[in-house]
Amino acid sequence: MQVGPAVALFLVFLAAPLTVTIGMSLFRTTIFGVDWTLTLANYAKFFSEWLYTDLLLKSLRMAATITVVVILISFPVAFWLAKIVRPGWKITLLLLIFAPYWVSYVIRTYAWMPLLGRTGVVNYVLMSLGIIDAPLDVLLFNEFSVQLVMVYIFLPFGMVPLYLSMDRIDDNLLRAAADLGSTPASIFRHIVLPLSAPGLAGGTITVFVLAIGSYVTPRLVGGPSGIMFGNLIADQFGASFNWSWGATLSIFLVTATLAIVALISSRVSLNRIFLQP
Amino acid sequence: MTASIDGPDLEFSGVTKIFSGRAVVRRVSLTVQPGEFIAVLGPSGSGKSTLLKIAAGFEFPDEGCILLRGKDVTTEPPYRRNVNTVFQSYALFPHMSVADNVAYGLRRKKVPQTEIAHKVKEALALVGLHRFWDNSPTTLSGGEQQRVALARALVNRPAVLLLDEPLSALDLKIRRRMQIELKRIHQEVGTTFLFVTHDQEEALVMADRIVVMREGALEQVGTAREIYDAPVTPFVADFVGELNWLDANASSGAAILSDGAQIKLPEASQHRRGPVRIGFRPEKMRLAPIDAVIGPQDNGVRATITSVTFQGPITTVDLRLTDGMIVRCQSSATDTIELPEKGGTVLCLWQIGSTLVFDASPTEQT
Numbered sequence: 001m002q003v004g005p006a007v008a009l010f011l012v013f014l015a016a017p018l019t020v021t022i023g024m025s026l027f028r029t030t031i032f033g034v035d036w037t038l039t040l041a042n043y044a045k046f047f048s049e050w051l052y053t054d055l056l057l058k059s060l061r062m063a064a065t066i067t068v069v070v071i072l073i074s075f076p077v078a079f080w081l082a083k084i085v086r087p088g089w090k091i092t093l094l095l096l097i098f099a100p101y102w103v104s105y106v107i108r109t110y111a112w113m114p115l116l117g118r119t120g121v122v123n124y125v126l127m128s129l130g131i132i133d134a135p136l137d138v139l140l141f142n143e144f145s146v147q148l149v150m151v152y153i154f155l156p157f158g159m160v161p162l163y164l165s166m167d168r169i170d171d172n173l174l175r176a177a178a179d180l181g182s183t184p185a186s187i188f189r190h191i192v193l194p195l196s197a198p199g200l201a202g203g204t205i206t207v208f209v210l211a212i213g214s215y216v217t218p219r220l221v222g223g224p225s226g227i228m229f230g231n232l233i234a235d236q237f238g239a240s241f242n243w244s245w246g247a248t249l250s251i252f253l254v255t256a257t258l259a260i261v262a263l264i265s266s267r268v269s270l271n272r273i274f275l276q277p
Numbered sequence: 278m279t280a281s282i283d284g285p286d287l288e289f290s291g292v293t294k295i296f297s298g299r300a301v302v303r304r305v306s307l308t309v310q311p312g313e314f315i316a317v318l319g320p321s322g323s324g325k326s327t328l329l330k331i332a333a334g335f336e337f338p339d340e341g342c343i344l345l346r347g348k349d350v351t352t353e354p355p356y357r358r359n360v361n362t363v364f365q366s367y368a369l370f371p372h373m374s375v376a377d378n379v380a381y382g383l384r385r386k387k388v389p390q391t392e393i394a395h396k397v398k399e400a401l402a403l404v405g406l407h408r409f410w411d412n413s414p415t416t417l418s419g420g421e422q423q424r425v426a427l428a429r430a431l432v433n434r435p436a437v438l439l440l441d442e443p444l445s446a447l448d449l450k451i452r453r454r455m456q457i458e459l460k461r462i463h464q465e466v467g468t469t470f471l472f473v474t475h476d477q478e479e480a481l482v483m484a485d486r487i488v489v490m491r492e493g494a495l496e497q498v499g500t501a502r503e504i505y506d507a508p509v510t511p512f513v514a515d516f517v518g519e520l521n522w523l524d525a526n527a528s529s530g531a532a533i534l535s536d537g538a539q540i541k542l543p544e545a546s547q548h549r550r551g552p553v554r555i556g557f558r559p560e561k562m563r564l565a566p567i568d569a570v571i572g573p574q575d576n577g578v579r580a581t582i583t584s585v586t587f588q589g590p591i592t593t594v595d596l597r598l599t600d601g602m603i604v605r606c607q608s609s610a611t612d613t614i615e616l617p618e619k620g621g622t623v624l625c626l627w628q629i630g631s632t633l634v635f636d637a638s639p640t641e642q643t
Contacts, residue, residue, distance in 0.1 A: 172368035175335055178355040179362045180382035180433065186356075190381075194372045 018254075024247035034244065042248035052232075056252060059229035060260075062143060063211035066150045070158035070207045071200065073151070078159055078199075079192065082166035083174070094163075101156055109220050112149050116140040116221070141223025149221050154210055158203040165199025166192065201268035205261055212257055229253055284347050286311045286469040287332065287360075287437045291341035294327055294493075301327050303493040304341070309437065314463050314470045316484035318477060320516065324493035325473045329439050332471065333362045346436050356385075361430035365442040367422040369414035375401070375425050376410045382433040400432035401425075403462060420451040427459075431466060440472040444479065456482050477517045481505065489513050511635045514556050521562070521604040523555040524637065532634070536600035538578050541629045552637035559607040561631045564594065565624040577626045580604060582619050596625060 025042050028035045046052050077097075085093060100108065115121045116139040123135040139145060169192065177187045193200075215230030222228070233253065236246025287309040294302040302324040309315055319325040330336040332343060334355035342351040350358050361382070369378050376397050383393045401407045404424035414422055423443055430438055443459075444452045460483050463470050474480055480487045481501045489496040489504060489512075497504060497513045508514035511522075525532035525540060527549040532540040540555050557576075571577035580596035583603075594606045604625060 170366065170368060172364050172366050173370060175333075175355070176362065176364060176368040176370070177381070178335075179333060179360075180429070181356045181385035182381075183356055186385060191370060 021247045021250055024244050025251055027244045029242045029244045042245055045245070046248060046252060052249070052252075055227070055232060056229050056256060059212060060256060062147055062228060063208050066147050066154065066211045067158075067204055067208045069147070069151045070154050071162075071204060073155060074158040074162050074203060075200075078162035078166050078196075082163050083169070083171065097159070098156055105153055106216060106220070108153060109149055109217050112145070112152075112221060113140065116145055116148075140221060142225045143222075146218050146222045146226040146228070150211055150214060150217050153217065154207045157206045157210060161199040161202035161206065162196060163199070165196040165202075169195050197268045198272040201264050201272075205264055208260060209257055212253065212260075285309055285344075286313075286346055287471065288344040289328070289332075289341065290344065292328070292331060292338045292343065293340035294324070294331060294336060295339045296327075301493050302331065302338070305490075305493075305495055306341075307488060307495065307498065309469055309471060311469055312467050314460070314483060314485045315472065315488060316480035316486075317471065317473045317488045317490060318475070318480040318517070319490035319496075320475055322492075323490040325475075325490045326441055327493075328490070329362075329441050329471065329473045332437065333360055333439050334358050359436045360439055361433050361435040362439045362441060363423070363426050363430050363443045365445055367414075367419075367426045367446075369422055369425055369429070371413070371415050373414075374410070375406065375412050375414055375417070378414060378425055379429045379432055381429060386433075396432050397428075400428040403431065403465065404428045404458075419447050420455060423447065423455065424458075427462065431462070431468065435468065437469045437471055440470060442473055442475065445474070445476070452479075459483060481517070487517075489516065491516075506631070508633065511554060511556070514633055514635070519559050519605065519607075520556045520633075521559060523598075523602055523604070525553055525555050527551060527553045527634070534578070534598070534600055534602075536598070538599070540576050540578070540632065542634055543629050543632055546632075546634035549634060554635045554637055556633035556635065557627045557631055559593075559605040560591075562604070562606040562625055562627045563608060564606055565626050567622050567624055569624050569626075571624070571626065574628055574630070575626045576629055576632060577624050579622060580625050582621050582623060585619060596623070 026038050026040070028037075028039055028041055081090060081093060081097075113120070117123070118135045118137065118140075120139070122139055123132075126132045127135065173191055173195070174187055177191045178184075182190060212228075213230050214228060215234045218226050218228040218231055219234075222231075229249070230253075233246050233249045236242045236249065240246075285308045287307075289305050289307045292302055292305045293300055305324075305328060317325045317328060327336060331338050334350070334353060334357075337352065342349055344350070345359060370381065373381070379397045379400055380393050383396060388396070398407060398410075401410065404427050406421060406424050406428065409417065409421065409425070414425055417425065423446075426443070440459075444455050447455060456479060459470075459472075472480075472484065481504075484501065486498060486500055487504045488498050491512050497509045499507075504513060504517050508517065514520050523532075523534060523540065525534050527533075527542065527546075528551075530542055530547045532542060532549075532553055532555055534540065542549065546553075565577075567579065569577075578598055580598050582594055583597050584595045586593040586595075591607050591609060594608075596604050596606065598604065606625060
């Protein structure tokens with residue numbers, strides 16, 4: 001009985017859509033409509049051109065970069081919040097850090113355009129300071145801007161699990177380690193890092209999964225070179241109206257994502273990530 | 278073994294610590310000799326734990342200095358001090374086995390692997406836990422965890438072992454056993470112990486010397502006997518053991534109660550004049566029939582029995598003096614006289630030598 005709700009959720013929100021997606025990928029869409037003969041042609045098409053695998057690999061690389069940067073920023077901030085800030089200040093600082101995230105994700109993405117554009121704030125400041133003569137074009141509508149904006153947008157998803165993990169570490173463990181001869185660096189390596197591993201893995205998985213599936217941010221600030229695999233899929237369900245091809249591309253994305261999650265969870269057990277003991 | 282032969286192991290010299298404008302430790306000076314077992318005793322908020330944290334290097338004093346085997350370590354971080362701490366909450370690393378916990382300090386010091394294995398085995402044997410080598414500390418009972426914590430600290434052979442209320446999270450029976458165990462370990466390894474506790478019985482049972490703290494300052498330093506039999510302030514007298522208090526007026530070697538009864542003062546207090554507080558321990562008091570003769574070495578007052586409580590090994594009798602003050606008598610059940618029932622009148626006797634005399638309004642020590 002206890003697994004009932006979980007099974008129902010699983011069937012409605014995971015098994016059913018996935019079955020439909022797999023089913024859809026086994027037919028071909030032609031200009032005359034759907035050809036209802038079972039075929040693996042869509043899968044053959046994926047491997048027939050480097051274009052698709054290249055885009056998938058590029059998207060994986062971008063998502064990985066975003067994840068690494070998010071974690072690198074989150075770690076010290078989460079540690080500072082969990083272990084250094086005085087308890088009375090914690091909630092205020094947490095609210096301050098997350099206040100911007102109450103605004104819609106699309107608006108926050110748009111907000112970067114007047115910052116990074118040709119006539120944007122960054123270029124204006126750099127030019128007024130005489131650091132550059134002409135506005136920089138590399139700031140917007142490319143891979144860099146997509147990654148920068150996504151790091152900003154996904155930061156809390158990395159920070160929160162890390163913060164929660166670190167908040168659970170007993171301060172006396174850090175004291176005990178210092179007492180037994182550990183320098184701050186050694187305390188980090190031997191105590192903080194292993195004990196925050198569940199948060200680290202949880203944050204990594206969440207940010208990576210969110211980043212690899214993104215298509216709004218790349219569309220808004222990516223330009224032609226910042227396009228990601230998500231945009232290709234979205235196009236098949238929109239402009240190109242090729243649902244079976246879109247379904248096939250989705251399956252490749254899901255498989256790649258699952259492989260990464262499996263890789264991470266082989267290092268830290270999922271039990272520890274989601275049910276932090 | 279590790280104790281140096283010349284000079285003390287640990288010295289606090291005029292140590293003061295201020296937290297948000299309030300001095301939690303006030304000009305504490307204390308010298309701990311090699312191999313001593315010192316108990317720092319005080320109620321919560323007396324600054325005893327802060328004093329220990331200052332010795333460990335988790336807190337730094339605002340004034341004064343700390344010498345460890347003659348070396349000034351006042352500003353040294355914990356990892357550069359040759360002291361180790363046993364925490365009240367054990368603070369075992371949950372992601373490591375018992376053996377890895379114990380080996381932690383030795384690994385940080387880059388001790389060779391074979392030597393570590395040998396020393397860890399020895400330390401775990403010392404606390405009787407060699408069977409739990411591979412266990413996760415989270416699977417052990419509180420008492421066992423505290424033994425691991427003890428082994429983890431002692432394996433490093435610190436100049437001083439700091440123990441921060443290590444037994445207070447354990448239940449009474451295990452606590453009693455650990456007290457004896459700790460004392461045995463102390464004798465076996467010979468390391469200097471600085472033990473913080475709020476439990477006066479624990480301090481009396483275990484320590485060579487007791488340091489009583491109150492509001493950040495040292496109130497009295499002495500052996501268990503000195504602290505118990507000759508407390509220098511009413512606070513110490515009251516905090517260590519139970520005490521009966523009588524208000525009286527001293528003149529020419531005796532103190533007069535409000536009903537006119539006389540309490541003879543011990544030699545050292547003969548000079549006192551004016552209002553005083555008389556103290557005596559419940560277990561140093563005996564009850565006698567009302568018509569008994571008061572000996573030359575005894576003090577005696579008349580009292581009415583208000584309650585008699587049999588507690589197995591002892592019997593507690595509460596009494597009211599004729600002027601209304603309440604006293605308590607505790608004695609072994611067997612040598613109690615044939616007691617009159619509740620409401621009866623008896624003579625309370627105790628030796629002049631065990632009469633404590635203090636100023637009536639104790640001036641606040643600063």
